[in-house]
Amino acid sequence: MILIPGPASQELGKKIAELLKVKTVDLVFKRFPDGENYIRLEGTVKNEEVTIVQTTSPPQDSHLLQLFLMADTAKDLGAKKIVAVVPYLAYSRQDKRFLSGEAFSIETIAKLLKTAGVDQLITINVHEGNVLKKFPFLAQSISAISLLAEHFEKRGLEGAFALAPDEGAKEYAIAADKILHGGYGWRHKMRDRYTGEIGFRDDKFDVKGKDAIIFDDIISTGGTTAAAVKTLKTQGAKHVYSACVHPLLIGDAEKKILDNGAEEIVGTDCVPSHVSKVSVAPLIANALAEKEA
């Protein structure tokens, strides 16, 4: 196996290669003044099984194009098989056509990945698991929630309460509790019968005088997390932390979450950011090694 760390996941790609003790192909990457991508693989991939590590966090479309270009070039140059490791998979919040005429974007992207030469895909905590069923090749999602929980456990936060900020994230709270053993719960979204406004049910959590950690897959604009922080603080939680796999942190998301009383945001390097304090490299290296074995 040979590994290409893509422009969007240079550091993570190199870490995975080190763990697996496999060679990397260096990449010459630049953008022309008008914004076009230039990509060149410096090294031979002929007859190799090639793993490309490239996340598709914002700017999603450019990161996707770079992935298409790398995969197609590698196949053209004789790569035997291409495994795309896409830690954050863009366009994966919608798993069907809700309204007639809607683009079912992830299905289109899956087809394009196949045409570009991708034979298998590994991602981390895809938002809607069903989207992977539409892929015309083997596509799997691995969870990094335990890694996040272990990070807090090592910092002495065993016994902290694990909260999912909405029902869709409840599996994350359950998984984290298996490591933290401080109890878990989740908030329930509600839609006002008259105004249509989204709110939350007035749930009580066992957090008085305790530390609490909110677990989610993605923090985008941060509204849901900020609301959860506020609730936990109001109910008497001592310290509240925000943990997520994919810290997109759009706009003032970070400020919103901290302003509502969170001590800190901890994310992974699925999306490189200054809050990416946990690396998913060991998780991905394991998955790639198992695949080989």
Next chain:
Amino acid sequence: MILIPGPASQELGKKIAELLKVKTVDLVFKRFPDGENYIRLEGTVKNEEVTIVQTTSPPQDSHLLQLFLMADTAKDLGAKKIVAVVPYLAYSRQDKRFLSGEAFSIETIAKLLKTAGVDQLITINVHEGNVLKKFPFLAQSISAISLLAEHFEKRGLEGAFALAPDEGAKEYAIAADKILHGGYGWRHKMRDRYTGEIGFRDDKFDVKGKDAIIFDDIISTGGTTAAAVKTLKTQGAKHVYSACVHPLLIGDAEKKILDNGAEEIVGTDCVPSHVSKVSVAPLIANALAEKEA
């Protein structure tokens, strides 16, 4: 035939539909806060021959993704045939792999367009004509240079000298001269034998006391055009104008060109901009009508 004006070419698309008296499919288009595209076709395309008008000027990668999504959705919903009108075709400056390992981007994009359901492509003044030969379906480029020359002729500039800013653009000067009848020429790029620096041969043009117009396909950062303006002014040209099909105008390109003494920049709506004073709608409408006939 039914026409979809894409997010990047809304006005041009609607103009073409009006000229051809064909129906358009309205598009619901938005971007999510994290930057993902949302596209929905509001209207039936079943069994229709669908023309999608979508330029791929910067941000190229997002405009390409939008085109993939529109085409794939239309095909999924039963479109019989898809013609993509892509007035500015991104990634078309490179017509081969110059160095081993280089991505041959336009070839990848051509494959992806086919997978997305595109059956035919029409573009305007592609930078490297050879790139279209690599397309796995019929792809043609039409020239808008005569339209630009006619624009100046109508403004009373018959007799103006037509200059190509480098040898690669000389066909544009020749085509413009057929309408303006004021003579034509082109500058010769040179590379210094010792320093490797790019310069221009010291050509003399017949412009003393006359008006002159520089014709090119693309103005990107504007350096080549600005240098040509300066030369013409130095050689005594009265008024100098800059005409181009694709006014990308990256950074301070416009300022550079005007500061060197140009009166005005005139571009087309292949790339929507405040200098897009000439519409290619009639040209594209004709090409689509001929195709039908």
